[in-house]
Amino acid sequence: MNSGMIVGIILLALLATCVAVFLFRLFEIRNGGTGVVVRRLPSGDCQGWRYGVVRYRDESLDFYRLSRLLPGPSLRIDRQAAELETRRQPTPPEFDILAPDSTILTINDGESRYEFALDRGALTAVLAWIESRPPRRARRRSRWT
Numbered sequence: 001m002n003s004g005m006i007v008g009i010i011l012l013a014l015l016a017t018c019v020a021v022f023l024f025r026l027f028e029i030r031n032g033g034t035g036v037v038v039r040r041l042p043s044g045d046c047q048g049w050r051y052g053v054v055r056y057r058d059e060s061l062d063f064y065r066l067s068r069l070l071p072g073p074s075l076r077i078d079r080q081a082a083e084l085e086t087r088r089q090p091t092p093p094e095f096d097i098l099a100p101d102s103t104i105l106t107i108n109d110g111e112s113r114y115e116f117a118l119d120r121g122a123l124t125a126v127l128a129w130i131e132s133r134p135p136r137r138a139r140r141r142s143r144w145t
Helices: 003-030 092-096 120-131 136-144
Strands: 034-041 050-056 060-065 075-078 083-088 103-108 113-118
Touching (some): 050 120, 103 120, 113 120
Antiparallel strands (some): 034 050, 034 113, 050 060, 060 075, 083 103
16 A cells, blocks of 8 residues: 555545534434524624524533534533523614524523524423423432432
């Protein structure tokens, strides 16, 4: 084997790995979840919005950014720490990015603040997920029983 052939095999293996990671990520995103647009605060008027999918777990809300190829969630919000701060409608400059009928929730996870732009169904799901969490005291007691 000459060095050109070895380099070709290595490049082919890297390409196959990249394609496998991309297909896994695509399958992971397409396999359930709710479409949302998220940004971390503070940010400019229309800056920082990222399209993706959220999945609701027992203990966390996982956000998978569409443009990220790495496996795993781009953002994870702990259910017990999540606090709903505000609710608002998009401003006129945000209409280029968001649907006019979206509702924007500001959620604080204790460390950071995020805005989630949600349609009516996704809004209901997020609010139900936050409001239906068990009380902190009940969680502590249930671990010892």
